[in-house]
Amino acid sequence: MGHQSAIAACSASEHDPDADWSLPGWLYTDPEYHALEMERVIRPSWQIVCHVNEIPNAGDWRTIDYIGESVIVMRGDDGEVRAFTNVCRHRAMRLVEGTSGCAKKLVCPYHAWVYETDGRLTGVPMKSDYPALKLEENGLAPVALEVWRGFVWVCLKPGVFPTPSEMMAPHEAEIAPYRFEDMQPMGAMRLRPRDVNWKNVGDNYSDNLHIPVAHDGLTRIFGKSYQISADDWVDRLKGDLVDKPSANFWERFYQAHLPNVEELPEENRRRWLYFKLWPNIAFDIYADQIDFMQWLPISPTTCLLREMAYTLPDDSLPEDERRTMKLVRYANWRINRVVNKEDTWLIERVQQGMASDTYGAGPIGKSEVCLRSFARKIRALTPEARLHKAPPAGWSKA
Numbered sequence: 001m002g003h004q005s006a007i008a009a010c011s012a013s014e015h016d017p018d019a020d021w022s023l024p025g026w027l028y029t030d031p032e033y034h035a036l037e038m039e040r041v042i043r044p045s046w047q048i049v050c051h052v053n054e055i056p057n058a059g060d061w062r063t064i065d066y067i068g069e070s071v072i073v074m075r076g077d078d079g080e081v082r083a084f085t086n087v088c089r090h091r092a093m094r095l096v097e098g099t100s101g102c103a104k105k106l107v108c109p110y111h112a113w114v115y116e117t118d119g120r121l122t123g124v125p126m127k128s129d130y131p132a133l134k135l136e137e138n139g140l141a142p143v144a145l146e147v148w149r150g151f152v153w154v155c156l157k158p159g160v161f162p163t164p165s166e167m168m169a170p171h172e173a174e175i176a177p178y179r180f181e182d183m184q185p186m187g188a189m190r191l192r193p194r195d196v197n198w199k200n201v202g203d204n205y206s207d208n209l210h211i212p213v214a215h216d217g218l219t220r221i222f223g224k225s226y227q228i229s230a231d232d233w234v235d236r237l238k239g240d241l242v243d244k245p246s247a248n249f250w251e252r253f254y255q256a257h258l259p260n261v262e263e264l265p266e267e268n269r270r271r272w273l274y275f276k277l278w279p280n281i282a283f284d285i286y287a288d289q290i291d292f293m294q295w296l297p298i299s300p301t302t303c304l305l306r307e308m309a310y311t312l313p314d315d316s317l318p319e320d321e322r323r324t325m326k327l328v329r330y331a332n333w334r335i336n337r338v339v340n341k342e343d344t345w346l347i348e349r350v351q352q353g354m355a356s357d358t359y360g361a362g363p364i365g366k367s368e369v370c371l372r373s374f375a376r377k378i379r380a381l382t383p384e385a386r387l388h389k390a391p392p393a394g395w396s397k398a
Contacts, residue, residue, distance in 0.1 A: 016372075016376050016379070017386075018375075018379060018386050019364075019372055019376065020363060020364055021361045021362070021363065021364060021375075021388075022361050022362045022363070022364045022371060022375060023199070023361065023374075023375045023378055023379075023385060024359075024360055024361040024385070024387065024388045024389070024390075025353070025354035025355070025356070025359040025360065025361070026354075026387075026389065026390035027197075027199070027378070027385055028196075028197040028199060028200060028300070028301075028351065028354040028355075029197065029300050029301060029354055029355050030300060030390050031299075031300050032393065032394075032395065032396050033300075033382070033384075033385075033390075033396070034197075034297070034299070034300040035396070036382060036396045037297075037382070038067045038297065040381045040382060041279055041378070041381060042066070042067050042279070042280075042297060043067060043156045043157045044155065044156070044157040044158070044159075044160030044161055045155065045161055045278065045279050045280070046146065046153040046154070046155045046161065046163060046164050046277075046281075047064060047066065047153060047154055047155070047280075047281070047294065047296075048064075048151055048152070048153055048281055048292060048294055048306075049062050049063070049064045049071065049073045049083070049152045049153070049154055050062040050073060050151075050152050051150050051151055051152065051183060051184075051185065051310060052081060052147060052150050052151075052152060052181075053150065053182075053183065053184050053185070054100075054185055055073065055074070055075045055081065055152075056075070057075065057102065058075055058076060058077045058079070058117060059074070059075065059077075059102045059103050059104050059117055060074070060075050060100075060101075060102050061073060061074040061075075061096065061100065061101055061102065061103065062099060062100050062152075063086060063096065063098070063099050063100070064154070064306075066296045066297070067156075067297065069085060069156060070085065070086035070087070070094060071083055071084070071085060071086060071143050071154050071156075072084050072085075072086045072095070072096060072106075072140075073145070073152050073154065074106075074117055075117070076116075076117040076118040077116070077117050077118070078118065080118070081145065081147065081152060082118060082119060082142065082145065083142065083143035083144070083145040083152075083154045084119050084140035084141060084142055084143060085140065085141045085143060087140075087141065088108040088110065088111075088113055089113070089121065089138040089139070089140070089141075090108065090110070090111055090113050090124075091110055091111065093108050093109065093110035093111075095107075095108055095109075095115070095140075099189065103117075104117070105117070105122075105123075106140075107123075111125065112125050113125075115139065115140055119139045119140035119142065120135075120136075120139045121135045121136075121138045121139045121140075122135065143155070143156065144156075144158035146163050146164055146165060148163075148164040148165045148168065149175065149180035149181050150180050150181035150182070150183060151164070151180065151292070161233075161278065162233055164277065166233075167233040167234050167277050167278065168234060168275070168277070170231055170234070171234065171236065171275065174268075174273075175275075175285075177263055177264050177265060177268070178264070178285060178290065179263075179312060180290065180310075182312055182313070183290065183310035183311060183312060184310060184311060184312070184313055185308060185309070185310055186289060186309040186310060186311045186329070187308075187309060189306060189307070189308050190305075190306070190307040190308070191304060191305070191306060191307075192304070192305040192307065193298075193302065193303075193304050193305075194295075194302065194303050194304070194305060194344065194347070194348075195301065195302055195348060195351065196301065196302070196303060196347045196348060196350070196351040197297075197300060197301055197302075197303065197351060197354070198280060198295045198296065198297040198303040199374075199378075200347045200350055200351055200354075201280075201295040201303060201305065201347060202276065202279065202280055202282075202295060202374065203371060203374070204343055204346060204347050204350075205235075205274075205276055205282055205293075206228065206230075206235045206237065206276055206370030206371060206374065207368070207370070207371065208226065208227075208228045208237070208367065208368065208370070209365065209367070209368065210346065211226050214342055214343075214346055215339055215342055217246075217248060217251055217335055217338055217339060218239065218339060220242075220246040220247065220248065220251055221239070221241055221242060221246055221251050221254070221255060221335070222239035222240065222241070222242065222272075223240075223242040223244070225238075225239050225240040225242070226238070226239040227239075228369060228370055229369065229370075230369045230370045230372070230373040231373075232373070233277065233278045234275055234276065234277055234278070235274075235275065235276040235370040235373065235374075236273075236274070236275055237273075237274035237275075237276075237370075238271055238272065238273045238274065239271070239272045240267075240270055240271050240272075241254075241255055241258070241270040241271070241272070242255075243255075250331045250334040250335055251331075251335055253327070253328075253331045254328060254331040254332060254335060257324055257327065257328050257331075258270065258287060258288065258328055259287070259288070259321060259324060259325055259328065261287045261288075264287055268287065269287050270287070271287070272284070272285070272286055273285040273286075276370070278374075278377065279374070279377075280294060280295050280296070280297075281293075281294050282294075284336075286332060288311070288325060288328050288329050288332060289309055289310065289311045289329055289332065290309070290310050290311075291307065291308065291309045291310070291336075292307070292308055292310070293305060293306070293307045294306040294307075301351060309329075311329070314326075360388035360389055361388045384396075
């Protein structure tokens with residue numbers, strides 16, 4: 001059964017015989033499963049690189065590195081945004097270092113092969129020395145790319161999972177008023193290594209039951225309004241700010257001074273809205289800004305968080321409103337800094353527990369719809385994920 005067929009067979013409308021069990025602990029520590037998961041889950045998935053407004057000019061580029069590949073997203077001289085692997089076609093040298101830059105041409109630092117901003121190979125020193133060389137056949141290797149509402153996504157193995165626009169189609173009406181495509185970056189990309197399996201980050205993000213237990217701040221500002229739902233490819237979570245002033249200064253400040261953003265529907269003006277897209281991308285959407293977070297696997301027990309905040313330009317606002325919005329965004333950061341610290345503490349200890357010989361798989365509640373949705377897809381891709389204990393070594397080669 002192909003990957004798409006396997007997932008279709010375990011869609012939300014189909015019965016999953018293991019629906020009442022979480023994913024087993026060995027999937028969060030086992031190197032053999034990790035290698036298979038990278039090929040079946042991460043390589044075919046869509047990953048955010050940047051926003052188009054971060055590469056406004058010809059030659060601007062951004063990179064993303066994951067599962068042994070480095071990908072360049074670059075705006076060409078013709079204004080088009082394209083993606084290529086960061087690999088010279090001569091001796092596999094990386095063409096650029098770092099996460100961002102601008103170049104009129106990409107020149108390999110090893111032997112000075114020259115590539116245009118559209119990926120064409122146009123310069124080779126001692127070209128006559130290469131009998132087999134055809135310039136038109138040795139341009140940079142392209143990578144599948146989609147721009148969804150301003151965000152640039154790439155995929156190393158397209159056609160297995162839906163594109164970002166396909167995944168988010170059911171939510172477009174709700175997203176549209178936030179004007180993602182007009183957003184500008186607020187600060188630099190934050191990179192945060194974590195000593196946990198990448199799935200533990202996503203599981204925690206979509207977990208509803210821990211909010212009143214572990215996040216006092218969110219409980220104070222949301223009350224009992226926190227809700228979650230899941231469709232086939234996207235988890236939707238939301239909490240509405242309550243009117244009762246919080247005992248915490250920054251929470252109370254945010255409640256009191258959040259501007260009334262009139263271009264948003266009234267019910268969204270005091271709403272914190274979250275979307276998690278399969279398998280490892282999340283958007284935190286506020287009236288004052290949006291954040292995206294991505295958790296990239298590094299090893300069976302480590303991952304890297306990429307985080308970035310974006311805002312709409314404040315140029316049209318009066319000076320006093322710009323000042324207030326700036327302070328509100330700072331309050332937002334102060335609130336979520338505490339939440340992130342609490343979540344990090346939790347997932348590190350869950351990761352430790354996943355390595356225990358006494359843990360197999362845990363019962364999962366009916367209300368944990370997002371965890372059920374994620375686990376259903378993982379089990380569809382790899383049936384061995386139904387086993388509560390790891391099979392004998394070599395199982396993935398059988």
